[in-house]
Amino acid sequence: xxxxxxxxxxxxxxxxxxxxxxxxxxxxxxxxxxxxxxxxxxxxxxxxxxxxxxxxxxxxxxxxxxxxxxxxxxxxxxxxxxxxxxxxxxxxxxxxxxxxxxxxxxxxxxxxxxxxxxxxxxxxxxxxxxxxxxxxxxxxxxxxxxxxxxxxxxxxxxxxxxxxxxxxxxxxxxxxxxxxxxxxxxxxxxxxxxxxxxxxxxxxxxxxxxxxxxxxxxxxxxxxxxxxxxxxxxxxxxxxxxxxxxxxxxxxxxxxxxxxxxxxxxxxxxxxxxxxx
Amino acid sequence: xxxxxxxxxxxxxxxxxxxxxxxxxxxxxxxxxxxxxxxxxxxxxxxxxxxxxxxxxxxxxxxxxxxxxxxxxxxxxxxxxxxxxxxxxxxxxxxxxxxxxxxxxxxxxxxxxxxxxxxxxxxxxxxxxxxxxxxxxxxxxxxxxxxxxxxxxxxxxxxxxxxxxxxxxxxxxxxxxxxxxxxxxxxxxxxxxxxxxxxxxxxxxxxxxxxxxxxxxxxxxxxxxxxxxxxxxxxxxxxxxxxxxxxxxxxxxxxxxxxxxxxxxxxxxxxxxxxxxxxxxxxxxxxxxxxxxxxxxxxxxxxxxxxxxxxxxxxxxxxxxxxxxxxxxxxxxxxxxxxxxxxxxxxxxxxxxxxxxxxxxxxxxxxxxxxxxxxxxxxxxxxxxxxxxxxxxxxxxxxxxxxxxxxxxxxxxxxxxxxxxxxxxxxxxxxxxxxxxxxxxxxxxxxxxx
Numbered sequence: 205x206x207x208x209x210x211x212x213x214x215x216x217x218x219x220x221x222x223x224x225x226x227x228x229x230x231x232x233x234x235x236x237x238x239x240x241x242x243x244x245x246x247x248x249x250x251x252x253x254x255x256x257x258x259x260x261x262x263x264x265x266x267x268x269x270x271x272x273x274x275x276x277x278x279x280x281x282x283x284x285x286x287x288x289x290x291x292x293x294x295x296x297x298x299x300x301x302x303x304x305x306x307x308x309x310x311x312x313x314x315x316x317x318x319x320x321x322x323x324x325x326x327x328x329x330x331x332x333x334x335x336x337x338x339x340x341x342x343x344x345x346x347x348x349x350x351x352x353x354x355x356x357x358x359x360x361x362x363x364x365x366x367x368x369x370x371x372x373x374x375x376x377x378x379x380x381x382x383x384x385x386x387x388x389x390x391x392x393x394x395x396x397x398x399x400x401x402x403x404x405x406x407x408x409x410x411x412x413x414x415x416x417x418x419x420x421x422x423x424x425x426x427x428x429x430x431x432x433x434x435x436x437x438x439x440x441x442x443x444x445x446x447x448x449x450x451x452x453x454x455x456x457x458x459x460x461x462x463x464x465x466x467x468x469x470x471x472x473x474x475x476x477x478x479x480x481x
Numbered sequence: 482x483x484x485x486x487x488x489x490x491x492x493x494x495x496x497x498x499x500x501x502x503x504x505x506x507x508x509x510x511x512x513x514x515x516x517x518x519x520x521x522x523x524x525x526x527x528x529x530x531x532x533x534x535x536x537x538x539x540x541x542x543x544x545x546x547x548x549x550x551x552x553x554x555x556x557x558x559x560x561x562x563x564x565x566x567x568x569x570x571x572x573x574x575x576x577x578x579x580x581x582x583x584x585x586x587x588x589x590x591x592x593x594x595x596x597x598x599x600x601x602x603x604x605x606x607x608x609x610x611x612x613x614x615x616x617x618x619x620x621x622x623x624x625x626x627x628x629x630x631x632x633x634x635x636x637x638x639x640x641x642x643x644x645x646x647x648x649x650x651x652x653x654x655x656x657x658x659x660x661x662x663x664x665x666x667x668x669x670x671x672x673x674x675x676x677x678x679x680x681x682x683x684x685x686x687x688x689x690x691x692x693x694x695x696x697x698x699x700x701x702x703x704x705x706x707x708x709x710x711x712x713x714x715x716x717x718x719x720x721x722x723x724x725x726x727x728x729x730x731x732x733x734x735x736x737x738x739x740x741x742x743x744x745x746x747x748x749x750x751x752x753x754x755x756x757x758x759x760x761x762x763x764x765x766x767x768x769x770x771x772x773x774x775x776x777x778x779x780x781x782x783x784x785x786x787x788x789x790x791x792x793x794x795x796x797x798x799x800x801x802x803x804x805x806x807x808x809x810x811x812x813x814x815x816x817x818x819x820x821x822x823x824x825x826x827x828x829x830x831x832x833x834x835x836x837x838x839x840x841x842x843x844x845x846x847x848x849x850x851x852x853x854x855x856x857x858x859x860x861x862x863x864x865x866x867x868x869x870x871x872x873x874x875x876x877x878x879x880x881x882x883x884x885x886x887x888x889x890x891x892x893x894x895x896x897x898x899x900x901x902x903x904x905x906x907x908x909x910x911x912x913x914x915x916x917x918x919x920x921x922x923x924x925x926x927x928x929x930x931x
Contacts (some may be wrong), residue, residue: 228736231743234751237754245757293640298631298635303629304632307654317646317650319911319914319915320908322646324653324883324886325649325650325652326886327895327900328648328650352645354641354642354646361892384611409745412744412745412746414746415858416860433747433750434746434863448754460742460743464735
């Protein structure tokens with residue numbers, strides 16, 4: 205039995221090491237490429253004569269708009285995140301705690317809406333923004349992201365709020381707390397995991413989005429990282445792979461750090477809001 | 482307005498039965514009049530002002546036209562006819578349609594408020610018929626605050642949702658029944674309602690039917706292959722990591738989770754470079770090292786499809802792994818002990834205890850994974866633009882429904898009506914899945930609906 209266990213563990217180490225290599229390889233490759241002189245792809249992970257020139261070039265506006273994309277993306281992602289967290293926690297709270305006419309119908313509507321991705325309506329969105337003169341603005345993009353996030357995230361938030369005992373609200377109400385104060389001082393502090401989850405989702409959503417950003421934003425200096433980096437390597441000729449690699453590394457780093465910082469929260473938020481049990 | 486009050490003392494009760502409920506209800510056909518009849522003066526004025534100003538403000542939108550063209554006779558007219566005179570200074574069918582939808586949505590809320598006004602008058606009237614004390618003005622205000630609170634809080638989200646999601650979706654669904662396409666677009670031409678023509682075109686015109694069947698087939702294969710792979714790998718690694726006596730657990734977990742932490746679009750673009758046919762690392766280094774021939778990753782559909790599924794496995798498994806790790810830790814240990822005593826092998830235990838527990842606990846999330854990949858536009862588009870091109874089709878070899886819709890809408894010679902029709906079909910697929918999924922989740926089950 206013991207021997208069997210040791211063999212199992214040995215096999216596990218082999219598999220896990222192999223899996224780790226498969227995960228790490230592309231990342232090390234892109235880091236290596238970013239230090240490589242020239243413009244094309246090489247297959248070596250450790251470049252022979254490493255250079256920082258691509259990182260410098262990224263922030264040279266005569267060579268690349270990268271720094272603008274970075275600022276745009278962060279701006280859009282942060283505002284979307286803040287707006288979504290406020291809207292979604294409030295709607296989730298209302299759906300979890302209040303019984304009102306139209307509640308069930310709204311929940312069914314949200315359920316249907318969260319399944320159909322917003323961007324199937326790209327033509328409609330384009331025409332609408334055109335009518336409202338909102339094409340090529342970050343405002344439009346932020347509103348689209350925040351609006352599109354409402355149905356699904358409301359369900360997440362509501363699911364989590366449902367697990368917080370209602371007796372807490374009632375006790376607070378007895379003590380004379382108003383509707384908003386109960387939400388603000390009782391519920392929200394207990395719901396940190398789901399707030400972190402929603403914040404992360406709504407930061408990553410805009411950060412990762414390609415389709416709406418490429419539809420709404422027209423001028424090069426207003427673009428986001430996803431669109432900008434894509435354009436760097438999707439041309440038929442003259443692709444700058446090393447510059448792209450440097451850009452990819454710099455874009456991924458803060459997200460990875462953020463991810464590991466919040467990981468503890470959103471794992472529990474996700475499982476509590478979504479699973480049954 | 483649920484007014485709770487004590488009945489008046491019996492000696493004050495008049496003998497004749499009254500008909501206040503009916504009278505008040507009928508009178509509120511003119512908003513506020515019913516409330517006036519019920520002697521709720523402040524409320525009467527409020528209702529009257531709200532309803533009348535609402536319809537006054539929106540009258541133009543509903544019936545007269547908000548100024549799109551000289552012949553414009555309002556949103557509802559525009560929605561029905563889609564305009565009569567084409568031209569840049571006349572009717573613009575698509576703008577008229579949008580105006581019409583906005584008018585419909587506003588009308589919906591207007592009518593809802595109007596109905597509420599009648600019901601309110603009727604209820605108060607009924608309370609009077611039963612000789613209940615009417616709530617004082619202060620009481621009403623407090624009631625309004627308590628009952629109005631959820632609505633008040635929902636208004637911002639609702640407005641945003643209507644304009645960024647609901648309106649575009651209704652618009653798209655309506656376009657599916659028009660002949661709106663690039664060479665039949667306003668302002669030069671009028672768009673017309675054509676009924677189910679777009680749907681029949683998908684199935685009757687060879688090039689569209691072949692493309693549709695091909696794309697739908699690959700969409701389903703893609704969804705199933707990528708998702709089941711992700712789930713299998715995720716569970717497998719979670720179980721490995723959860724073994725007793727395993728060292729470096731945290732290190733392994735942190736490395737494996739990295740592919741979730743890095744934004745997906747960046748990874749997909751990295752893989753795009755690595756799979757490059759002439760100087761990508763797969764063809765120049767990895768395959769030769771394994772003694773294999775280079776593969777045409779970007780020009781051979783089967784190769785691109787394989788690469789896409791592999792990349793999605795790489796991208797997707799850490800989420801499942803993390804999720805499953807949480808569930809694994811909650812499975813009681815005595816289950817396994819009992820199984821060991823009964824002589825079960827590791828595989829028996831996995832098959833009969835671990836797997837059912839994991840799948841049962843996470844079923845709703847697993848179904849979301851299927852819908853996610855069904856609509857996974859990013860990986861398809863960013864990796865190879867849905868390509869390679871396939872002769873005799875309007876979609877590329879790896880296009881799934883959603884990316885085909887994108888191409889039909891924004892590519893050369895856009896077919897908006899057709900794209901919208903496919904959107905409708907796709908939505909139907911997803912909604913079926915949605916219903917299956919949410920009948921099972923906890924937060925929905927508690928609601929005892931559907």
